[in-house]
Amino acid sequence: MNINWDTRTGTQHATPAAERATTAITTRVSRITVENIDKLLQYESNYKVVVCKQHLQAVQNIDRHLEKHHSVAAKDRRAIVNKYAQYTVLEPPRVPLPAPLEPPLEVLGKPIDGFLCEEEECGFISINRSVIAQHCNKVHNWQSTKRDRAHWSKVKVQTFFRTGGFQRYFVVHAPEENGLVEPSLTKEDEAEAAAIKREWREIREKHKKMLELADEKVAKTDRTGWFNRTGWPEHLARRNLKRLAHASRLPDWDERLLQQAAKVVDLAIESSVAGLSTLALETRRWLKSAKREEIDVRPMARLQNPESQNRYAGYIKRFVCYFLRLVAADEEPEGDEEGGGDYEGEDEEDGSEEEEEDGNREDDAGDGAEGDPLGDARKLFIWQGEQKELAKELWRSLELDGEETQVENMLKLLGSFIF
Numbered sequence: 001m002n003i004n005w006d007t008r009t010g011t012q013h014a015t016p017a018a019e020r021a022t023t024a025i026t027t028r029v030s031r032i033t034v035e036n037i038d039k040l041l042q043y044e045s046n047y048k049v050v051v052c053k054q055h056l057q058a059v060q061n062i063d064r065h066l067e068k069h070h071s072v073a074a075k076d077r078r079a080i081v082n083k084y085a086q087y088t089v090l091e092p093p094r095v096p097l098p099a100p101l102e103p104p105l106e107v108l109g110k111p112i113d114g115f116l117c118e119e120e121e122c123g124f125i126s127i128n129r130s131v132i133a134q135h136c137n138k139v140h141n142w143q144s145t146k147r148d149r150a151h152w153s154k155v156k157v158q159t160f161f162r163t164g165g166f167q168r169y170f171v172v173h174a175p176e177e178n179g180l181v182e183p184s185l186t187k188e189d190e191a192e193a194a195a196i197k198r199e200w201r202e203i204r205e206k207h208k209k210m211l212e213l214a215d216e217k218v219a220k221t222d223r224t225g226w227f228n229r230t231g232w233p234e235h236l237a238r239r240n241l242k243r244l245a246h247a248s249r250l251p252d253w254d255e256r257l258l259q260q261a262a263k264v265v266d267l268a269i270e271s272s273v274a275g276l277s278t279l280a281l282e283t284r285r286w287l288k289s290a291k292r293e294e295i296d297v298r299p300m301a302r303l304q305n306p307e308s309q310n311r312y313a314g315y316i317k318r319f320v321c322y323f324l325r326l327v328a329a330d331e332e333p334e335g336d337e338e339g340g341g342d343y344e345g346e347d348e349e350d351g352s353e354e355e356e357e358d359g360n361r362e363d364d365a366g367d368g369a370e371g372d373p374l375g376d377a378r379k380l381f382i383w384q385g386e387q388k389e390l391a392k393e394l395w396r397s398l399e400l401d402g403e404e405t406q407v408e409n410m411l412k413l414l415g416s417f418i419f
Helices: 016-021 062-070 074-084 129-140 187-212 225-230 241-247 256-278 281-288 306-331 346-350 353-357 375-380 387-400 403-418
Strands: 003-009 023-029 041-044 049-052 112-117 152-158 170-172
Touching: 041 074, 049 062, 062 074, 112 129, 129 152, 241 306, 241 375, 256 306, 256 387, 256 403, 306 375, 306 387, 306 403, 387 403
Parallel strands: none
Antiparallel strands: 003 023, 041 049, 112 152, 152 170
């Protein structure tokens, strides 16, 4: 087997800015296997992420990434996934960020240009000048003046994730990028820098805790007509958003039944889309219409862009994983590998005496969340009619029945949520 590695600028999935500023490792391999996977993937123990050296970003799902972007055979993917199962890998929102002005992480490629809000204790970063300007205007009521043309500073940044809304940029110290010479620091300078980093960490932790809980008093800039109509601010008030997101995450490597459920969702959607051609034209026009009293001029049909169907299927998969984790937790009270995925060490912290003493503080809000990562998920998810029984039937069929029966049960259950 011959493995050749060469270097080129940019990646297929990088943003334009990243294409100009990053250096990717491109693989030319006859076959990626568990024996040579370390040349492509790298586990960062300090941040608990697996990074693809070719795409210069962390991988959320190794199996799907290898299949979609590297065309790795199923047998090899299973072996690779098993190899990395020994490591703790965090969900994107939980990945810790390096302290500001640390050296760049080589595995993420060269830093790119970014803009850091100059407002004290804000820390908002964007790689888009228009976005940072809108942020400063809407959040800090900033207006461009002769004395304050830009309410931000230009910095060099990196990020572990570039897609899916998980971009969280952090500032790195890259003087060579600007042609500067590394200055020598005195002991006083080093002490001051250390103090600034400690203060930044404290501010970041405080800000992180504030973001974990949804506040009913949402900023007026976020109170759009649709946001008000759906009632999301009231529905999610004082709930732990991080735990809700964790409950609705896509299957982990060891959640075998949920992985099968995700596969069944794809099969169910594809069979439904394929069946559209058998329906009468007028029936498809009624299905397309958003109004009960008015038919749509265009009939419902397969989406022209397959990626759109995959994206919508992804939303349904997360919804299915959400309520199946609740079912699994009820079926297995003590928890197992399919039971919903605890946070590393979080349950122990939640159950400590110190937390019990401070249990009435507002910062620990979120009904049902204390000691139970699925507490808020249970309270917010209200089963209707036969939905829970249908979900239990689907859960059992994932273990015992064939895919044809599983697809039938999936369609029956999803139909109960629609009609």
